Amino acid sequence: MKKIAVFTSGGDAPGMNACIRAVVRTAVHHKLEVYGIGRGYNGMIQGEIYRLFSHSVSNIIQKGGTILKSARCPEFQTAEGRKKAFDQISKFGIEGIVAIGGNGTFTGAEIFHKEYGIPIMGCPGTIDNDLYGTDYTIGYDTAVNTALDAIDKIRDTADSHERVFFVEVMGRDSGYIALPCAIGGGAEMVMIPETTTSMSEVIETLQQGWRRSKTSFIIIVAEGDDEGGATEIAAKVKEALPQMDAKVTIIGHVQRGGSPTAADRLLSSQMGMAAVEGLIAGRSNEMVGVMNGEIAYTPFHDTITKKKPISENFLKLVQVLSV
Numbered sequence: 001m002k003k004i005a006v007f008t009s010g011g012d013a014p015g016m017n018a019c020i021r022a023v024v025r026t027a028v029h030h031k032l033e034v035y036g037i038g039r040g041y042n043g044m045i046q047g048e049i050y051r052l053f054s055h056s057v058s059n060i061i062q063k064g065g066t067i068l069k070s071a072r073c074p075e076f077q078t079a080e081g082r083k084k085a086f087d088q089i090s091k092f093g094i095e096g097i098v099a100i101g102g103n104g105t106f107t108g109a110e111i112f113h114k115e116y117g118i119p120i121m122g123c124p125g126t127i128d129n130d131l132y133g134t135d136y137t138i139g140y141d142t143a144v145n146t147a148l149d150a151i152d153k154i155r156d157t158a159d160s161h162e163r164v165f166f167v168e169v170m171g172r173d174s175g176y177i178a179l180p181c182a183i184g185g186g187a188e189m190v191m192i193p194e195t196t197t198s199m200s201e202v203i204e205t206l207q208q209g210w211r212r213s214k215t216s217f218i219i220i221v222a223e224g225d226d227e228g229g230a231t232e233i234a235a236k237v238k239e240a241l242p243q244m245d246a247k248v249t250i251i252g253h254v255q256r257g258g259s260p261t262a263a264d265r266l267l268s269s270q271m272g273m274a275a276v277e278g279l280i281a282g283r284s285n286e287m288v289g290v291m292n293g294e295i296a297y298t299p300f301h302d303t304i305t306k307k308k309p310i311s312e313n314f315l316k317l318v319q320v321l322s323v
């Protein structure tokens with residue numbers, strides 16, 4: 001293998017730049033030519049492919065976002081789109097690819113690999129931490145810390161004004177961001193898609209707290225919760241308990257930005273290096289993960305189809321420590 005390429009795709013995540021840097025520098029270390037593909041699968045289709053050198057990735061380890069840009073690309077879901085992408089890859093003589101992204105990115109990568117046989121390794125770049133085969137994904141730790149910082153500030157005002165705050169955090173269909181935010185933020189409750197929390201339970205918890213003279217509450221809501229978003233849930237609470245001053249905060253896209261934490265930089269660097277060394281060793285069609293501190297390789301198929309279970313211990317922590 002002489003030439004490889006790297007791209008970022010799907011939602012951006014802090015640490016993607018650190019991962020790109022690790023891919024480029026590991027490739028250079030092993031005397032491979034390395035190319036960057038801009039704007040995810042779009043750049044692959046349109047030939048937005050350019051050479052990267054060691055100095056191209058200087059001074060980016062601490063930066064959020066992705067220097068390669070990221071985008072959604074519906075055209076890659078068509079056979080014609082993937083044919084165009086393969087023609088571009090072939091034109092540049094690229095023999096291996098590192099894809100940094102989430103579930104959708106790996107679904108596309110698996111199909112592309114099946115159709116054209118090009119070796120592809122994935123690095124899990126998503127704040128959602130919802131990928132099977134790794135304890136943590138790139139950007140997750142930063143996103144949790146960003147959300148927690150906001151929750152701490154909300155707690156100050158919740159306490160001063162004796163209010164109930166419904167704080168919505170990201171995470172798509174998973175509660176991975178919500179759960180540590182609830183534990184670390186000292187929340188009274190957490191509402192996540194993996195468990196069912198009925199509105200009557202929410203109302204009961206608030207009433208019980210109220211009876212114990214608790215005057216402020218923080219309830220963390222994962223954006224994908226079955227009861228709806230924080231706005232919807234707060235509206236139902238206001239209807240049932242008009243005496244409570246219920247407020248909503250949606251933390252939103254701020255969770256995707258910012259300088260990656262030390263944990264994310266370390267994870268991204270480890271994964272980027274392992275992806276390139278995996279390609280050199282003849283691996284393909286796998287996602288690099290870190291499990292129990294060790295590099296682990298999981299077939300794309302498993303990362304896409306298997307569900308990573310939510311920690312029962314973490315759920316218990318929220319329940320026990322909020323009383």
Ligand code: ATP
Nearest residue numbers: 010011041072073076077101102103104105108126
């Ligand atoms: P995140 O979890 O952060 O949203 P993601 O990788 O899951 O990241 P998606 O937007 O779902 O983000 O997917 C990224 C891109 O992967 C899509 O825009 C599309 O180009 C490609 N992709 C997704 N699903 C498929 C598929 N079934 N076939 C081919 N390509 C796909």
